Amino acid sequence: MLEMKKKIKLFDPIIGNEEEKSVINVLKSHFWASGSGEGHVKEFETQFKNYINSRDCIAVNSGTAALNLALSLVDLKNKEVILPSLTFVSTAHAIIQNGGKPVFVDVNTITNNIDPNEIESHITKKTALILPVHFGGLPCDLNSITKICKKNNLALIEDAAHAAGSEYNGKKIGSHGEFVCFSFHPVKNLAMPTGGLIAVNHKKHKSFKKILNSRRWCGITDRDDVNYDVKGPGWNYYMNEFSAAIGKIQLKKLNKLNKIRKRTAKIYSQEIELESTMPFDDRCSYHFFWIRVKSRHKFRKLMNDAGIETGTHYKPIHNMTLFAKRKYLSNTELIGKEIVTIPTHPSLSQSDIDYIIKKINFINSSNI
Ligand SMILES: Cc1ncc(COP(=O)(O)O)c(C=O)c1O
Structure with missing residues (x-):
């Protein structure tokens, strides 16, 4: 029998004295x-820009805001956008919010990333962007x-919500990519109370930064003391000072903490005795580590009973009512039924x- 331990959380932001003082x-x-x-x-924008080595960075108040704003730069009215269905719903919402139609493409079963071999057959005259x-x-x-993208003259915007520090x-x-969207939600590797960012590498980055700065604050431009103009719509998407102050400290620790996550992921990939687990790859930030199990409901209950929190990232979004089951995606459907995420946060002892590992292997060997 395995001994019972304190509850192990799936996600857990790392905070110390510096974060406390900054708040x-x-x-x-x-x-x-x-x-x-x-x-x-x-x-924070300058420090993150230097960290990733992008041309510019625009901080916003969530990953969702980053996606909504970045996609507003491409004319998506009556256009199609290619994306995976195995993602958080914000990825697809940003397309709809900007007048586009999501076209879901299957993922590769080794990486769970969008399969490039599946992309070209989904490109039509209406395709504008790959996400x-x-x-x-x-x-x-x-x-x-x-x-x-180059061959078909398509824009590329990356959803890097999980990838702070990946290479x-x-x-x-x-x-x-020309525009790359990050999330700094409290569960993410770089955690804030709420936050996000758009990295810009487009050669016209200065003019895009100006547009994005204006759109993140209600369309306001040409500020001069109390005077300003509004030439287009915008949102209240700006980042607050508490988030940015915490983010600056989190950024200093990011490489070190990602290294700890990678060590955990390496051990998982070597010692978990399941047929399908996330591969070990030194370039990965390991926001989470996924495994696939046959009876997910039972498995998660047994893990929960053993004090280990797990998650399901994600239920495929093309099956959600809003997207009206647009297409059957064989890999995504299967992964969506079996995927379980397990803790990788750096507080794990x-x-x-x-x-x-013992608990997963025990449940697996018991044929549950
Ligand atoms: C893949 C992906 N995209 C976008 C988002 C949205 O980020 P936020 O929660 O900061 O709005 C998330 C958040 O979980 C995500 O996982």
Whole structure:
């Protein structure tokens, strides 16, 4: 019998004295937010830009806001956007919010990332954009996807909500595509109370930054003291000072914490005795680690009874009522039924990791 332990959480932001102090300092400063993105927000943007080595960065208040804003830069009215269905619903919502139609494409069963071989057959005269997701932080095959985009004259926007600190071709995710969207939700590797960011690498990055800055604050432009103009619509999407102050400290720790996640993922990939688990890949941030099990409901209940929290990332979104089951996607349907996410956060002790592995292997060997 395996001994019972304290509850092991699926996600757990790492906070220390520095984060605590920064929150108190912002609180006492009485400067909590500005639509124009001054103070800690501006500093966070610069520091994150230097970290990923992008041309520009625009901080916003969520990954959802980042996607909505980035997609607003492409004319999607009556156009199609290719994306995976194995993702959080924000990825598809951003398409609809901007007047486009999501076209779901199947994923590869080894990586759970969009399969580039499936993309071309879904391209039509109406396709405007490809929107891949770096699933769990594992980088998509950007070389192939970029080639397809160039050949077919399509825009590429990356959903990098899981990929803060991931690398591709020796460069940080955020430095490749023209627009790359991050999330800093509390469960993410770089955690804030709420936050997101758009990295811009387009050659006209300065003018895009101007547009994005305006759209993240209600369309406001040409500020001069109390005077300003509004030339188009916008949203209240700007990041607050508490988030940015915490984010600056989280960013300093990101590489170190991702290294701990990678170590955990390596052990999982070597020691979990299941047929299908997330591969180990040194380039991955390991926002989460996924495994596939046959009887997910029973498996998750047994894990929960053993004090281990697990998750389901994700229920495929093309089956949600809003998307009216547009297409059968064989890999996605199967993965969607079997996938379970297990903890990789850096607070896990070696004995937590051993316990999680033992429990999974025990349930598996009991043929449940
Ligand atoms: C793949 C993906 N895209 C977008 C988002 C949206 O990010 P946020 O929760 O910060 O709005 C998430 C959040 O979980 C996500 O996992």
